[in-house]
Amino acid sequence: MSDDLLTASGIEVTYGGRRTLSGQRVDGVKVLHGVDISIRRGETIGIVGESGSGKTTLGRALLKLIDISSGSICFDGTDITHLPDTRMRPLRRRMQMIFQDPMASLNPRHTIRRILVEPLLLHGVAKDAKAAERRVSTILERVTLPQSCLDRNPHELSGGQRQRIGIARAALLEPDFVLADEIVSGLDVSTQAQVLNLLKELSTDLGLSMAFISHDLSVIRAICNRVYVMRNGLVVEEGPCDRVFADPASGYTRMLLDAIPLPEVDPEWLGRGMESDERKTPPQPSPQGGGS
Known part of the structure; x- marks a missing residue:
């Protein structure tokens, strides 16, 4: 290799x-x-x-x-x-990307929960919604965000919090790059x-x-x-x-x-x-x- x-x-x-x-x-x-x-x-x-x-x-x-x-x-x-x-x-x-402007890369109409859960199901990383929710809960702890963020929309978070969500979304899929x-x-x-x-x-x-x-x-x-x-x-x-x-x-x-x-x-x-x-x-x- x-x-x-x-x-x-x-x-x-x-x-x-x-x-x-x-x-x-x-x-x-x-x-x-x-x-x-x-x-x-x-x-x-x-x-x-x-x-x-x-x-x-x-x-x-x-x-x-x-x-x-x-x-x-x-x-x-x-x-x-x-x-x-x-x-x-x-x-x-x-191969994941974290964008410069998290507000532009996060769907403003979706909750943070949906933004993080859907890619796990789409790529088959989690077998069902419950497994996806568990993964999301764990990654939120890693990026030091409260679980209450899940039911908010991107505009309700600060710039630093939105950037952490961008990092969490990339890390959740277990990328290599x-x-x-x-x-x-x-x-x-x-x-x-x-x-x-x-x-x-x-x-x-x-x-x-x-x-x-x-x-x-x-x-x-x-x-x-x-x-x-x-x-x-x-x-x-x-x-x-x-x-x-x-x-x-x-x-x-x-x-x-x-x-x-x-x-x-x-x-x-x-x-x-x-x-x-x-x-x-x-x-x-x-x-x-x-x-x-």
Whole structure:
């Protein structure tokens, strides 16, 4: 068995290409220009870059949420590049995404109970409604949400609570790979710490592979093993976080690091965020604890 769970080679994505009624080909806009990426089993990687660098497009391409125009994608030894939907469906449960805006990804007309129970029944993870309810109850405890949340609608929860529901929905299906796209960008520092600690715990307990998309280098440094730095649809640097942050090989990476107000990131900020939450007092964020 290969150590790599997910690999992509020469990934290109083009938006807007089409043929006119006369048959003339109109070129689209190429967003990714031959990206190579690999994610090992149990590993958490970061994908960073400024807005428009192509990081979100890359993430969606890895999950086959958008089509690629060139290249190949392999998941757990299976080439899924051109796999039809009927054959992709069994793999969907194993490849989950946590979205940046939980309000947009949670059906506003459904209760939290329905949002969490239905995927378990749809994918056959739970054999019946009672078994699904038991699983949901357990995961709510893991994400530190009260059982009373189940009978609420998404708009009745705070932003941090909705993000925990998004995490719970992904974890319930027992995936092998989770893509998290800017999931803490709209949260305060204390809530960021709680959400990131939760993801780290779930990743360890469930043996998840994760890709964490963010523009915030302090977040990537706190949670990831390796990092891919993107610019204009290309990977300009890749390597272990410790090496990339301490001695970047790319001038663009150095520019991103210099853009952090205080580039020395405090590695203990996640722990302090959790301690503050446990004491139920407002946290005192470290000046190095990079917000969004």
